[in-house]
Amino acid sequence: MLGRKLVERLALDGALAGEPLSALSLADAVEPVPPDAAFPVESVAADIAARGAAADLLASRPDVVFHLAAVVSGEAEADMDKGYRVNIDGMRLLLDAARAHAGAGYRPRLVFTSSIAVFGAPLPDVIGDDECPAPLTSYGTEKAVCELLLADYSRRGFVDGIALRLPTVCVRPGAPNRAASGVFSNIIREPLSGRHAVLPVADDVRHWFASPRASVGFLVHAAGVSTTGLGARRALTMPGVSATVAEEIDALRKVAPGAERLIVREPDEAVATIVAGWPEAFDTQRANALGFTAEQDFDEIVRVFIEDELGGRLAGGPG
Amino acid sequence: MLGRKLVERLALDGALAGEPLSALSLADAVEPVPPDAAFPVESVAADIAARGAAADLLASRPDVVFHLAAVVSGEAEADMDKGYRVNIDGMRLLLDAARAHAGAGYRPRLVFTSSIAVFGAPLPDVIGDDECPAPLTSYGTEKAVCELLLADYSRRGFVDGIALRLPTVCVRPGAPNRAASGVFSNIIREPLSGRHAVLPVADDVRHWFASPRASVGFLVHAAGVSTTGLGARRALTMPGVSATVAEEIDALRKVAPGAERLIVREPDEAVATIVAGWPEAFDTQRANALGFTAEQDFDEIVRVFIEDELGGRLAGGPG
Numbered sequence: 001m002l003g004r005k006l007v008e009r010l011a012l013d014g015a016l017a018g019e020p021l022s023a024l025s026l027a028d029a030v031e032p033v034p035p036d037a038a039f040p041v042e043s044v045a046a047d048i049a050a051r052g053a054a055a056d057l058l059a060s061r062p063d064v065v066f067h068l069a070a071v072v073s074g075e076a077e078a079d080m081d082k083g084y085r086v087n088i089d090g091m092r093l094l095l096d097a098a099r100a101h102a103g104a105g106y107r108p109r110l111v112f113t114s115s116i117a118v119f120g121a122p123l124p125d126v127i128g129d130d131e132c133p134a135p136l137t138s139y140g141t142e143k144a145v146c147e148l149l150l151a152d153y154s155r156r157g158f159v160d161g162i163a164l165r166l167p168t169v170c171v172r173p174g175a176p177n178r179a180a181s182g183v184f185s186n187i188i189r190e191p192l193s194g195r196h197a198v199l200p201v202a203d204d205v206r207h208w209f210a211s212p213r214a215s216v217g218f219l220v221h222a223a224g225v226s227t228t229g230l231g232a233r234r235a236l237t238m239p240g241v242s243a244t245v246a247e248e249i250d251a252l253r254k255v256a257p258g259a260e261r262l263i264v265r266e267p268d269e270a271v272a273t274i275v276a277g278w279p280e281a282f283d284t285q286r287a288n289a290l291g292f293t294a295e296q297d298f299d300e301i302v303r304v305f306i307e308d309e310l311g312g313r314l315a316g317g318p319g
Numbered sequence: 320m321l322g323r324k325l326v327e328r329l330a331l332d333g334a335l336a337g338e339p340l341s342a343l344s345l346a347d348a349v350e351p352v353p354p355d356a357a358f359p360v361e362s363v364a365a366d367i368a369a370r371g372a373a374a375d376l377l378a379s380r381p382d383v384v385f386h387l388a389a390v391v392s393g394e395a396e397a398d399m400d401k402g403y404r405v406n407i408d409g410m411r412l413l414l415d416a417a418r419a420h421a422g423a424g425y426r427p428r429l430v431f432t433s434s435i436a437v438f439g440a441p442l443p444d445v446i447g448d449d450e451c452p453a454p455l456t457s458y459g460t461e462k463a464v465c466e467l468l469l470a471d472y473s474r475r476g477f478v479d480g481i482a483l484r485l486p487t488v489c490v491r492p493g494a495p496n497r498a499a500s501g502v503f504s505n506i507i508r509e510p511l512s513g514r515h516a517v518l519p520v521a522d523d524v525r526h527w528f529a530s531p532r533a534s535v536g537f538l539v540h541a542a543g544v545s546t547t548g549l550g551a552r553r554a555l556t557m558p559g560v561s562a563t564v565a566e567e568i569d570a571l572r573k574v575a576p577g578a579e580r581l582i583v584r585e586p587d588e589a590v591a592t593i594v595a596g597w598p599e600a601f602d603t604q605r606a607n608a609l610g611f612t613a614e615q616d617f618d619e620i621v622r623v624f625i626e627d628e629l630g631g632r633l634a635g636g637p638g
Contacts, residue, residue: 080475084411092403120551132451133467134552141471145464148452152460156399232439233453 001172002113003028003068005216011035016064017109017224027057029070048090054097061101064109064223065159067094073117074179076139087142091149099158110150110159111222113166114235116208118144121277129237129286136277147235154227154234162222162230167240167282167294170209171305180274184209187245188252188302191259192314200268203246206280210240211304214294225290239294241301242281251298255306256314320491321432322347322387324535330354335383336428336543346376348389367409373416380420383428383542384478386413392436393498395458406461410468418477429469429478430541432485433554435527437463440596448556448605455596466554473546473553481541481549486559486601486613489528490624499593503528506564507571507621510578511633519587522565525599529559529613530623537611544609558613560620561600570617574625575633 007026014021014037024041026032031045046053048070058065070090076083091112098108119127120136133144143165150161172185176197183200184207190197210218218238227234243251253260284292295301306312326345333340333356343360345351350364365372367389377384389409395402410431417427438446439455452463462484469480491504495516502519503526509516529537537557546553562570572579603611614620625631 122550130451132449135467135471136474136551138471138475141467144467148454148460148463148467152454152457155455156457231441232455 001174002169002212002215002219003032003066005212006066006068006219007032007035009216009220011037011041013220014038016220019063023060023062025057025060025062027053047086049085049093051093054090054093055100058094058097058101058108061104061106062108064111065094065098066219066223067091067110067112069113069115071139071142073115073137073139073181076142077137080138083138083142087139088145091146095149095153095159099153099156102158107157107160109223109227110154110161111219112146112150112161112163113219114143114147114163115140116165116167116237116279116282118147118165118235119279123279126281126283127237127279128283151232151234155232160227161234162225162227163235164218164222165235165237166215166218167208167210167238169212169215170301171309172212173305173309180271183271183275184245184248187248187263188305189309191252191262192256192302192306192310194262196262196264199245199263199265200271201245201275202267202272203249204244205272205275206242206244207275208240208242208279208282209298209301210238210294211301211308213304213308214240218292218294221290221292225292229290236287236290236292237282237284238287239284239292240282241295241298243298243301247298251302254299255302320493321488321531321534321538322351322385324531325385325387325538326351326354328535328539330356330360332539333357335539338382342379342381344376344379344381346372366405368404368412370412373409373412374419377413377416377420377427380423380425381427383430384413384417385538385542386410386429386431388432388434390458390461392434392456392458392500395461396456399457402457402461406458407464407468410465414468414472414478418472418475421477426476426479428542428546429473429480430538431465431469431480431482432538433462433466433482434459435484435486435556435598435601437466437484437554438598442598445600445602446556446598447602470551470553474551479546480553481544481546482554483537483541484554484556485534485537486527486529486557488531488534489620490628491531492624492628499590502590502594503564503567506567506582507624508628510571510581511575511621511625511629513581515581515583518564518582518584519590520564520594521586521591522568523563524591524594525561525563526594527559527561527598527601528617528620529557530620530627532623532627533559533613537613540609540611544611548609555606555609555611556601556603557606558603558611559601560614560617562617562620566617570621573618574621 026043027046034041034043070086117140118133154161176186186197345362346365353360353362389405436459437452473480495505505516
């Protein structure tokens, strides 16, 4: 989802990090649909963890490489081998593919999407930039390992890496899902389209969010930002909005009074337990200082969803 | 060195974690010399990162596994592929070998030697248990990655892991070496045997030490300690002695007045730069609470060296 939106943004901008884009190569497990663009776009299906795949992807020595999430949280927990293979081995093969060109002076900006899943309870109410990764899932472990690899390969000069710990992306477009993190999107997206949404957690659950638009903005900004001040610490927690479920529902009510009645409370102990270990808020001074920005409040996150996904108007509303 | 001393200790104790030792399997890149012991000792040469090697080592399902450092710091920096292969891939193969027996209820205590090399500058004067790993070497990166893997495999119940961040082991027996961390041992060991030692760093350089005896003690204690309170945070910084080079020299002078004149100051910018990024002192509350103990001061470290390596008497002294 984020990859597709990033590609749309790049096609629209026609530029990145202050330079015009001359070409774009897309790779995913399933061949991505190339966007309409004023520059050549190549698109391939590739298994990043298959021998030679990463080397092929970097054969043309792109100046900027975006490496987005591969095996997602739930799947990485259910299929440990697959998660480790794609998320860790894939990263190492990509880093080694860059390193293979080091003799030619190649040192790409490598923007990697890490996650706040690197943090696990017990956590302070507001998590600072010095908090240690202590993941409670294999997905979080894999992301934390990749942060370390990225830092080591950057220190050695093989890549100029930056890892972005993304907030939970909200409101996600598409179909509702029962993944714990999907809940926060479901209760906005579904009612705004006149459909019911299940709420399995309590109203006072607090979490950390950024819109898809802001998340794409992080990636684009990271392609051009100076890494000089980062030193060996190449992972940055991205800014976001700390909001409770109740604040989400308030934001929904403001734009669509009555829509909140489509939210069906079905408490689920299992989901509640998972979510209880999640971070609630961050103090992202390092990222702020580098100019990364997100929404100011959840109202803005809802507004962005309506603009970007609903064409700026609500179904059934006056438009 | 530490492996050999651990084996000697186990042979002497004949017990571990409150249980009599029934058998011991040793594995190293070069076949280790088995100790005299009252129980069967098997010894093999093995490449931990070779396919099948880790599985062979765990075929007999030992209750306790000690996984000590493999490729050391200098070599891991000089030969990146070798360091990653042995130190990271070797660990993963070992963990997966344990996991392969999980269906049979196997869950060994896995004691892993991590290192304070997981920490890199900028650092506070006294480093607490919540300091984040931010390594400045590939060796430190590999150790930090292994800590994460150990935690994830422990969380999933495949091993009951504990990672010990060892202080710089001092006084190391054997020949002097020019490795930066060897300096701190050289200036004690060599003069105590009537030989000159080169000192390439300033007298006010401060670092974190434990004797080989204390380090073996950490490993043995870790085999039996309760991991219940560790949660997902399976890495513990071990206690030690924070001492300056000047304090080392004072300790030397006390036991062998005049020996300090055998220390030859030859300032070396390169070594000084490396050492400047090293930790100086730790507050090891978590390890202390679990009963891990080291020496109280550098005088005691010198005394332990004389007892364990010089038979309790100084060369040329009255004995």
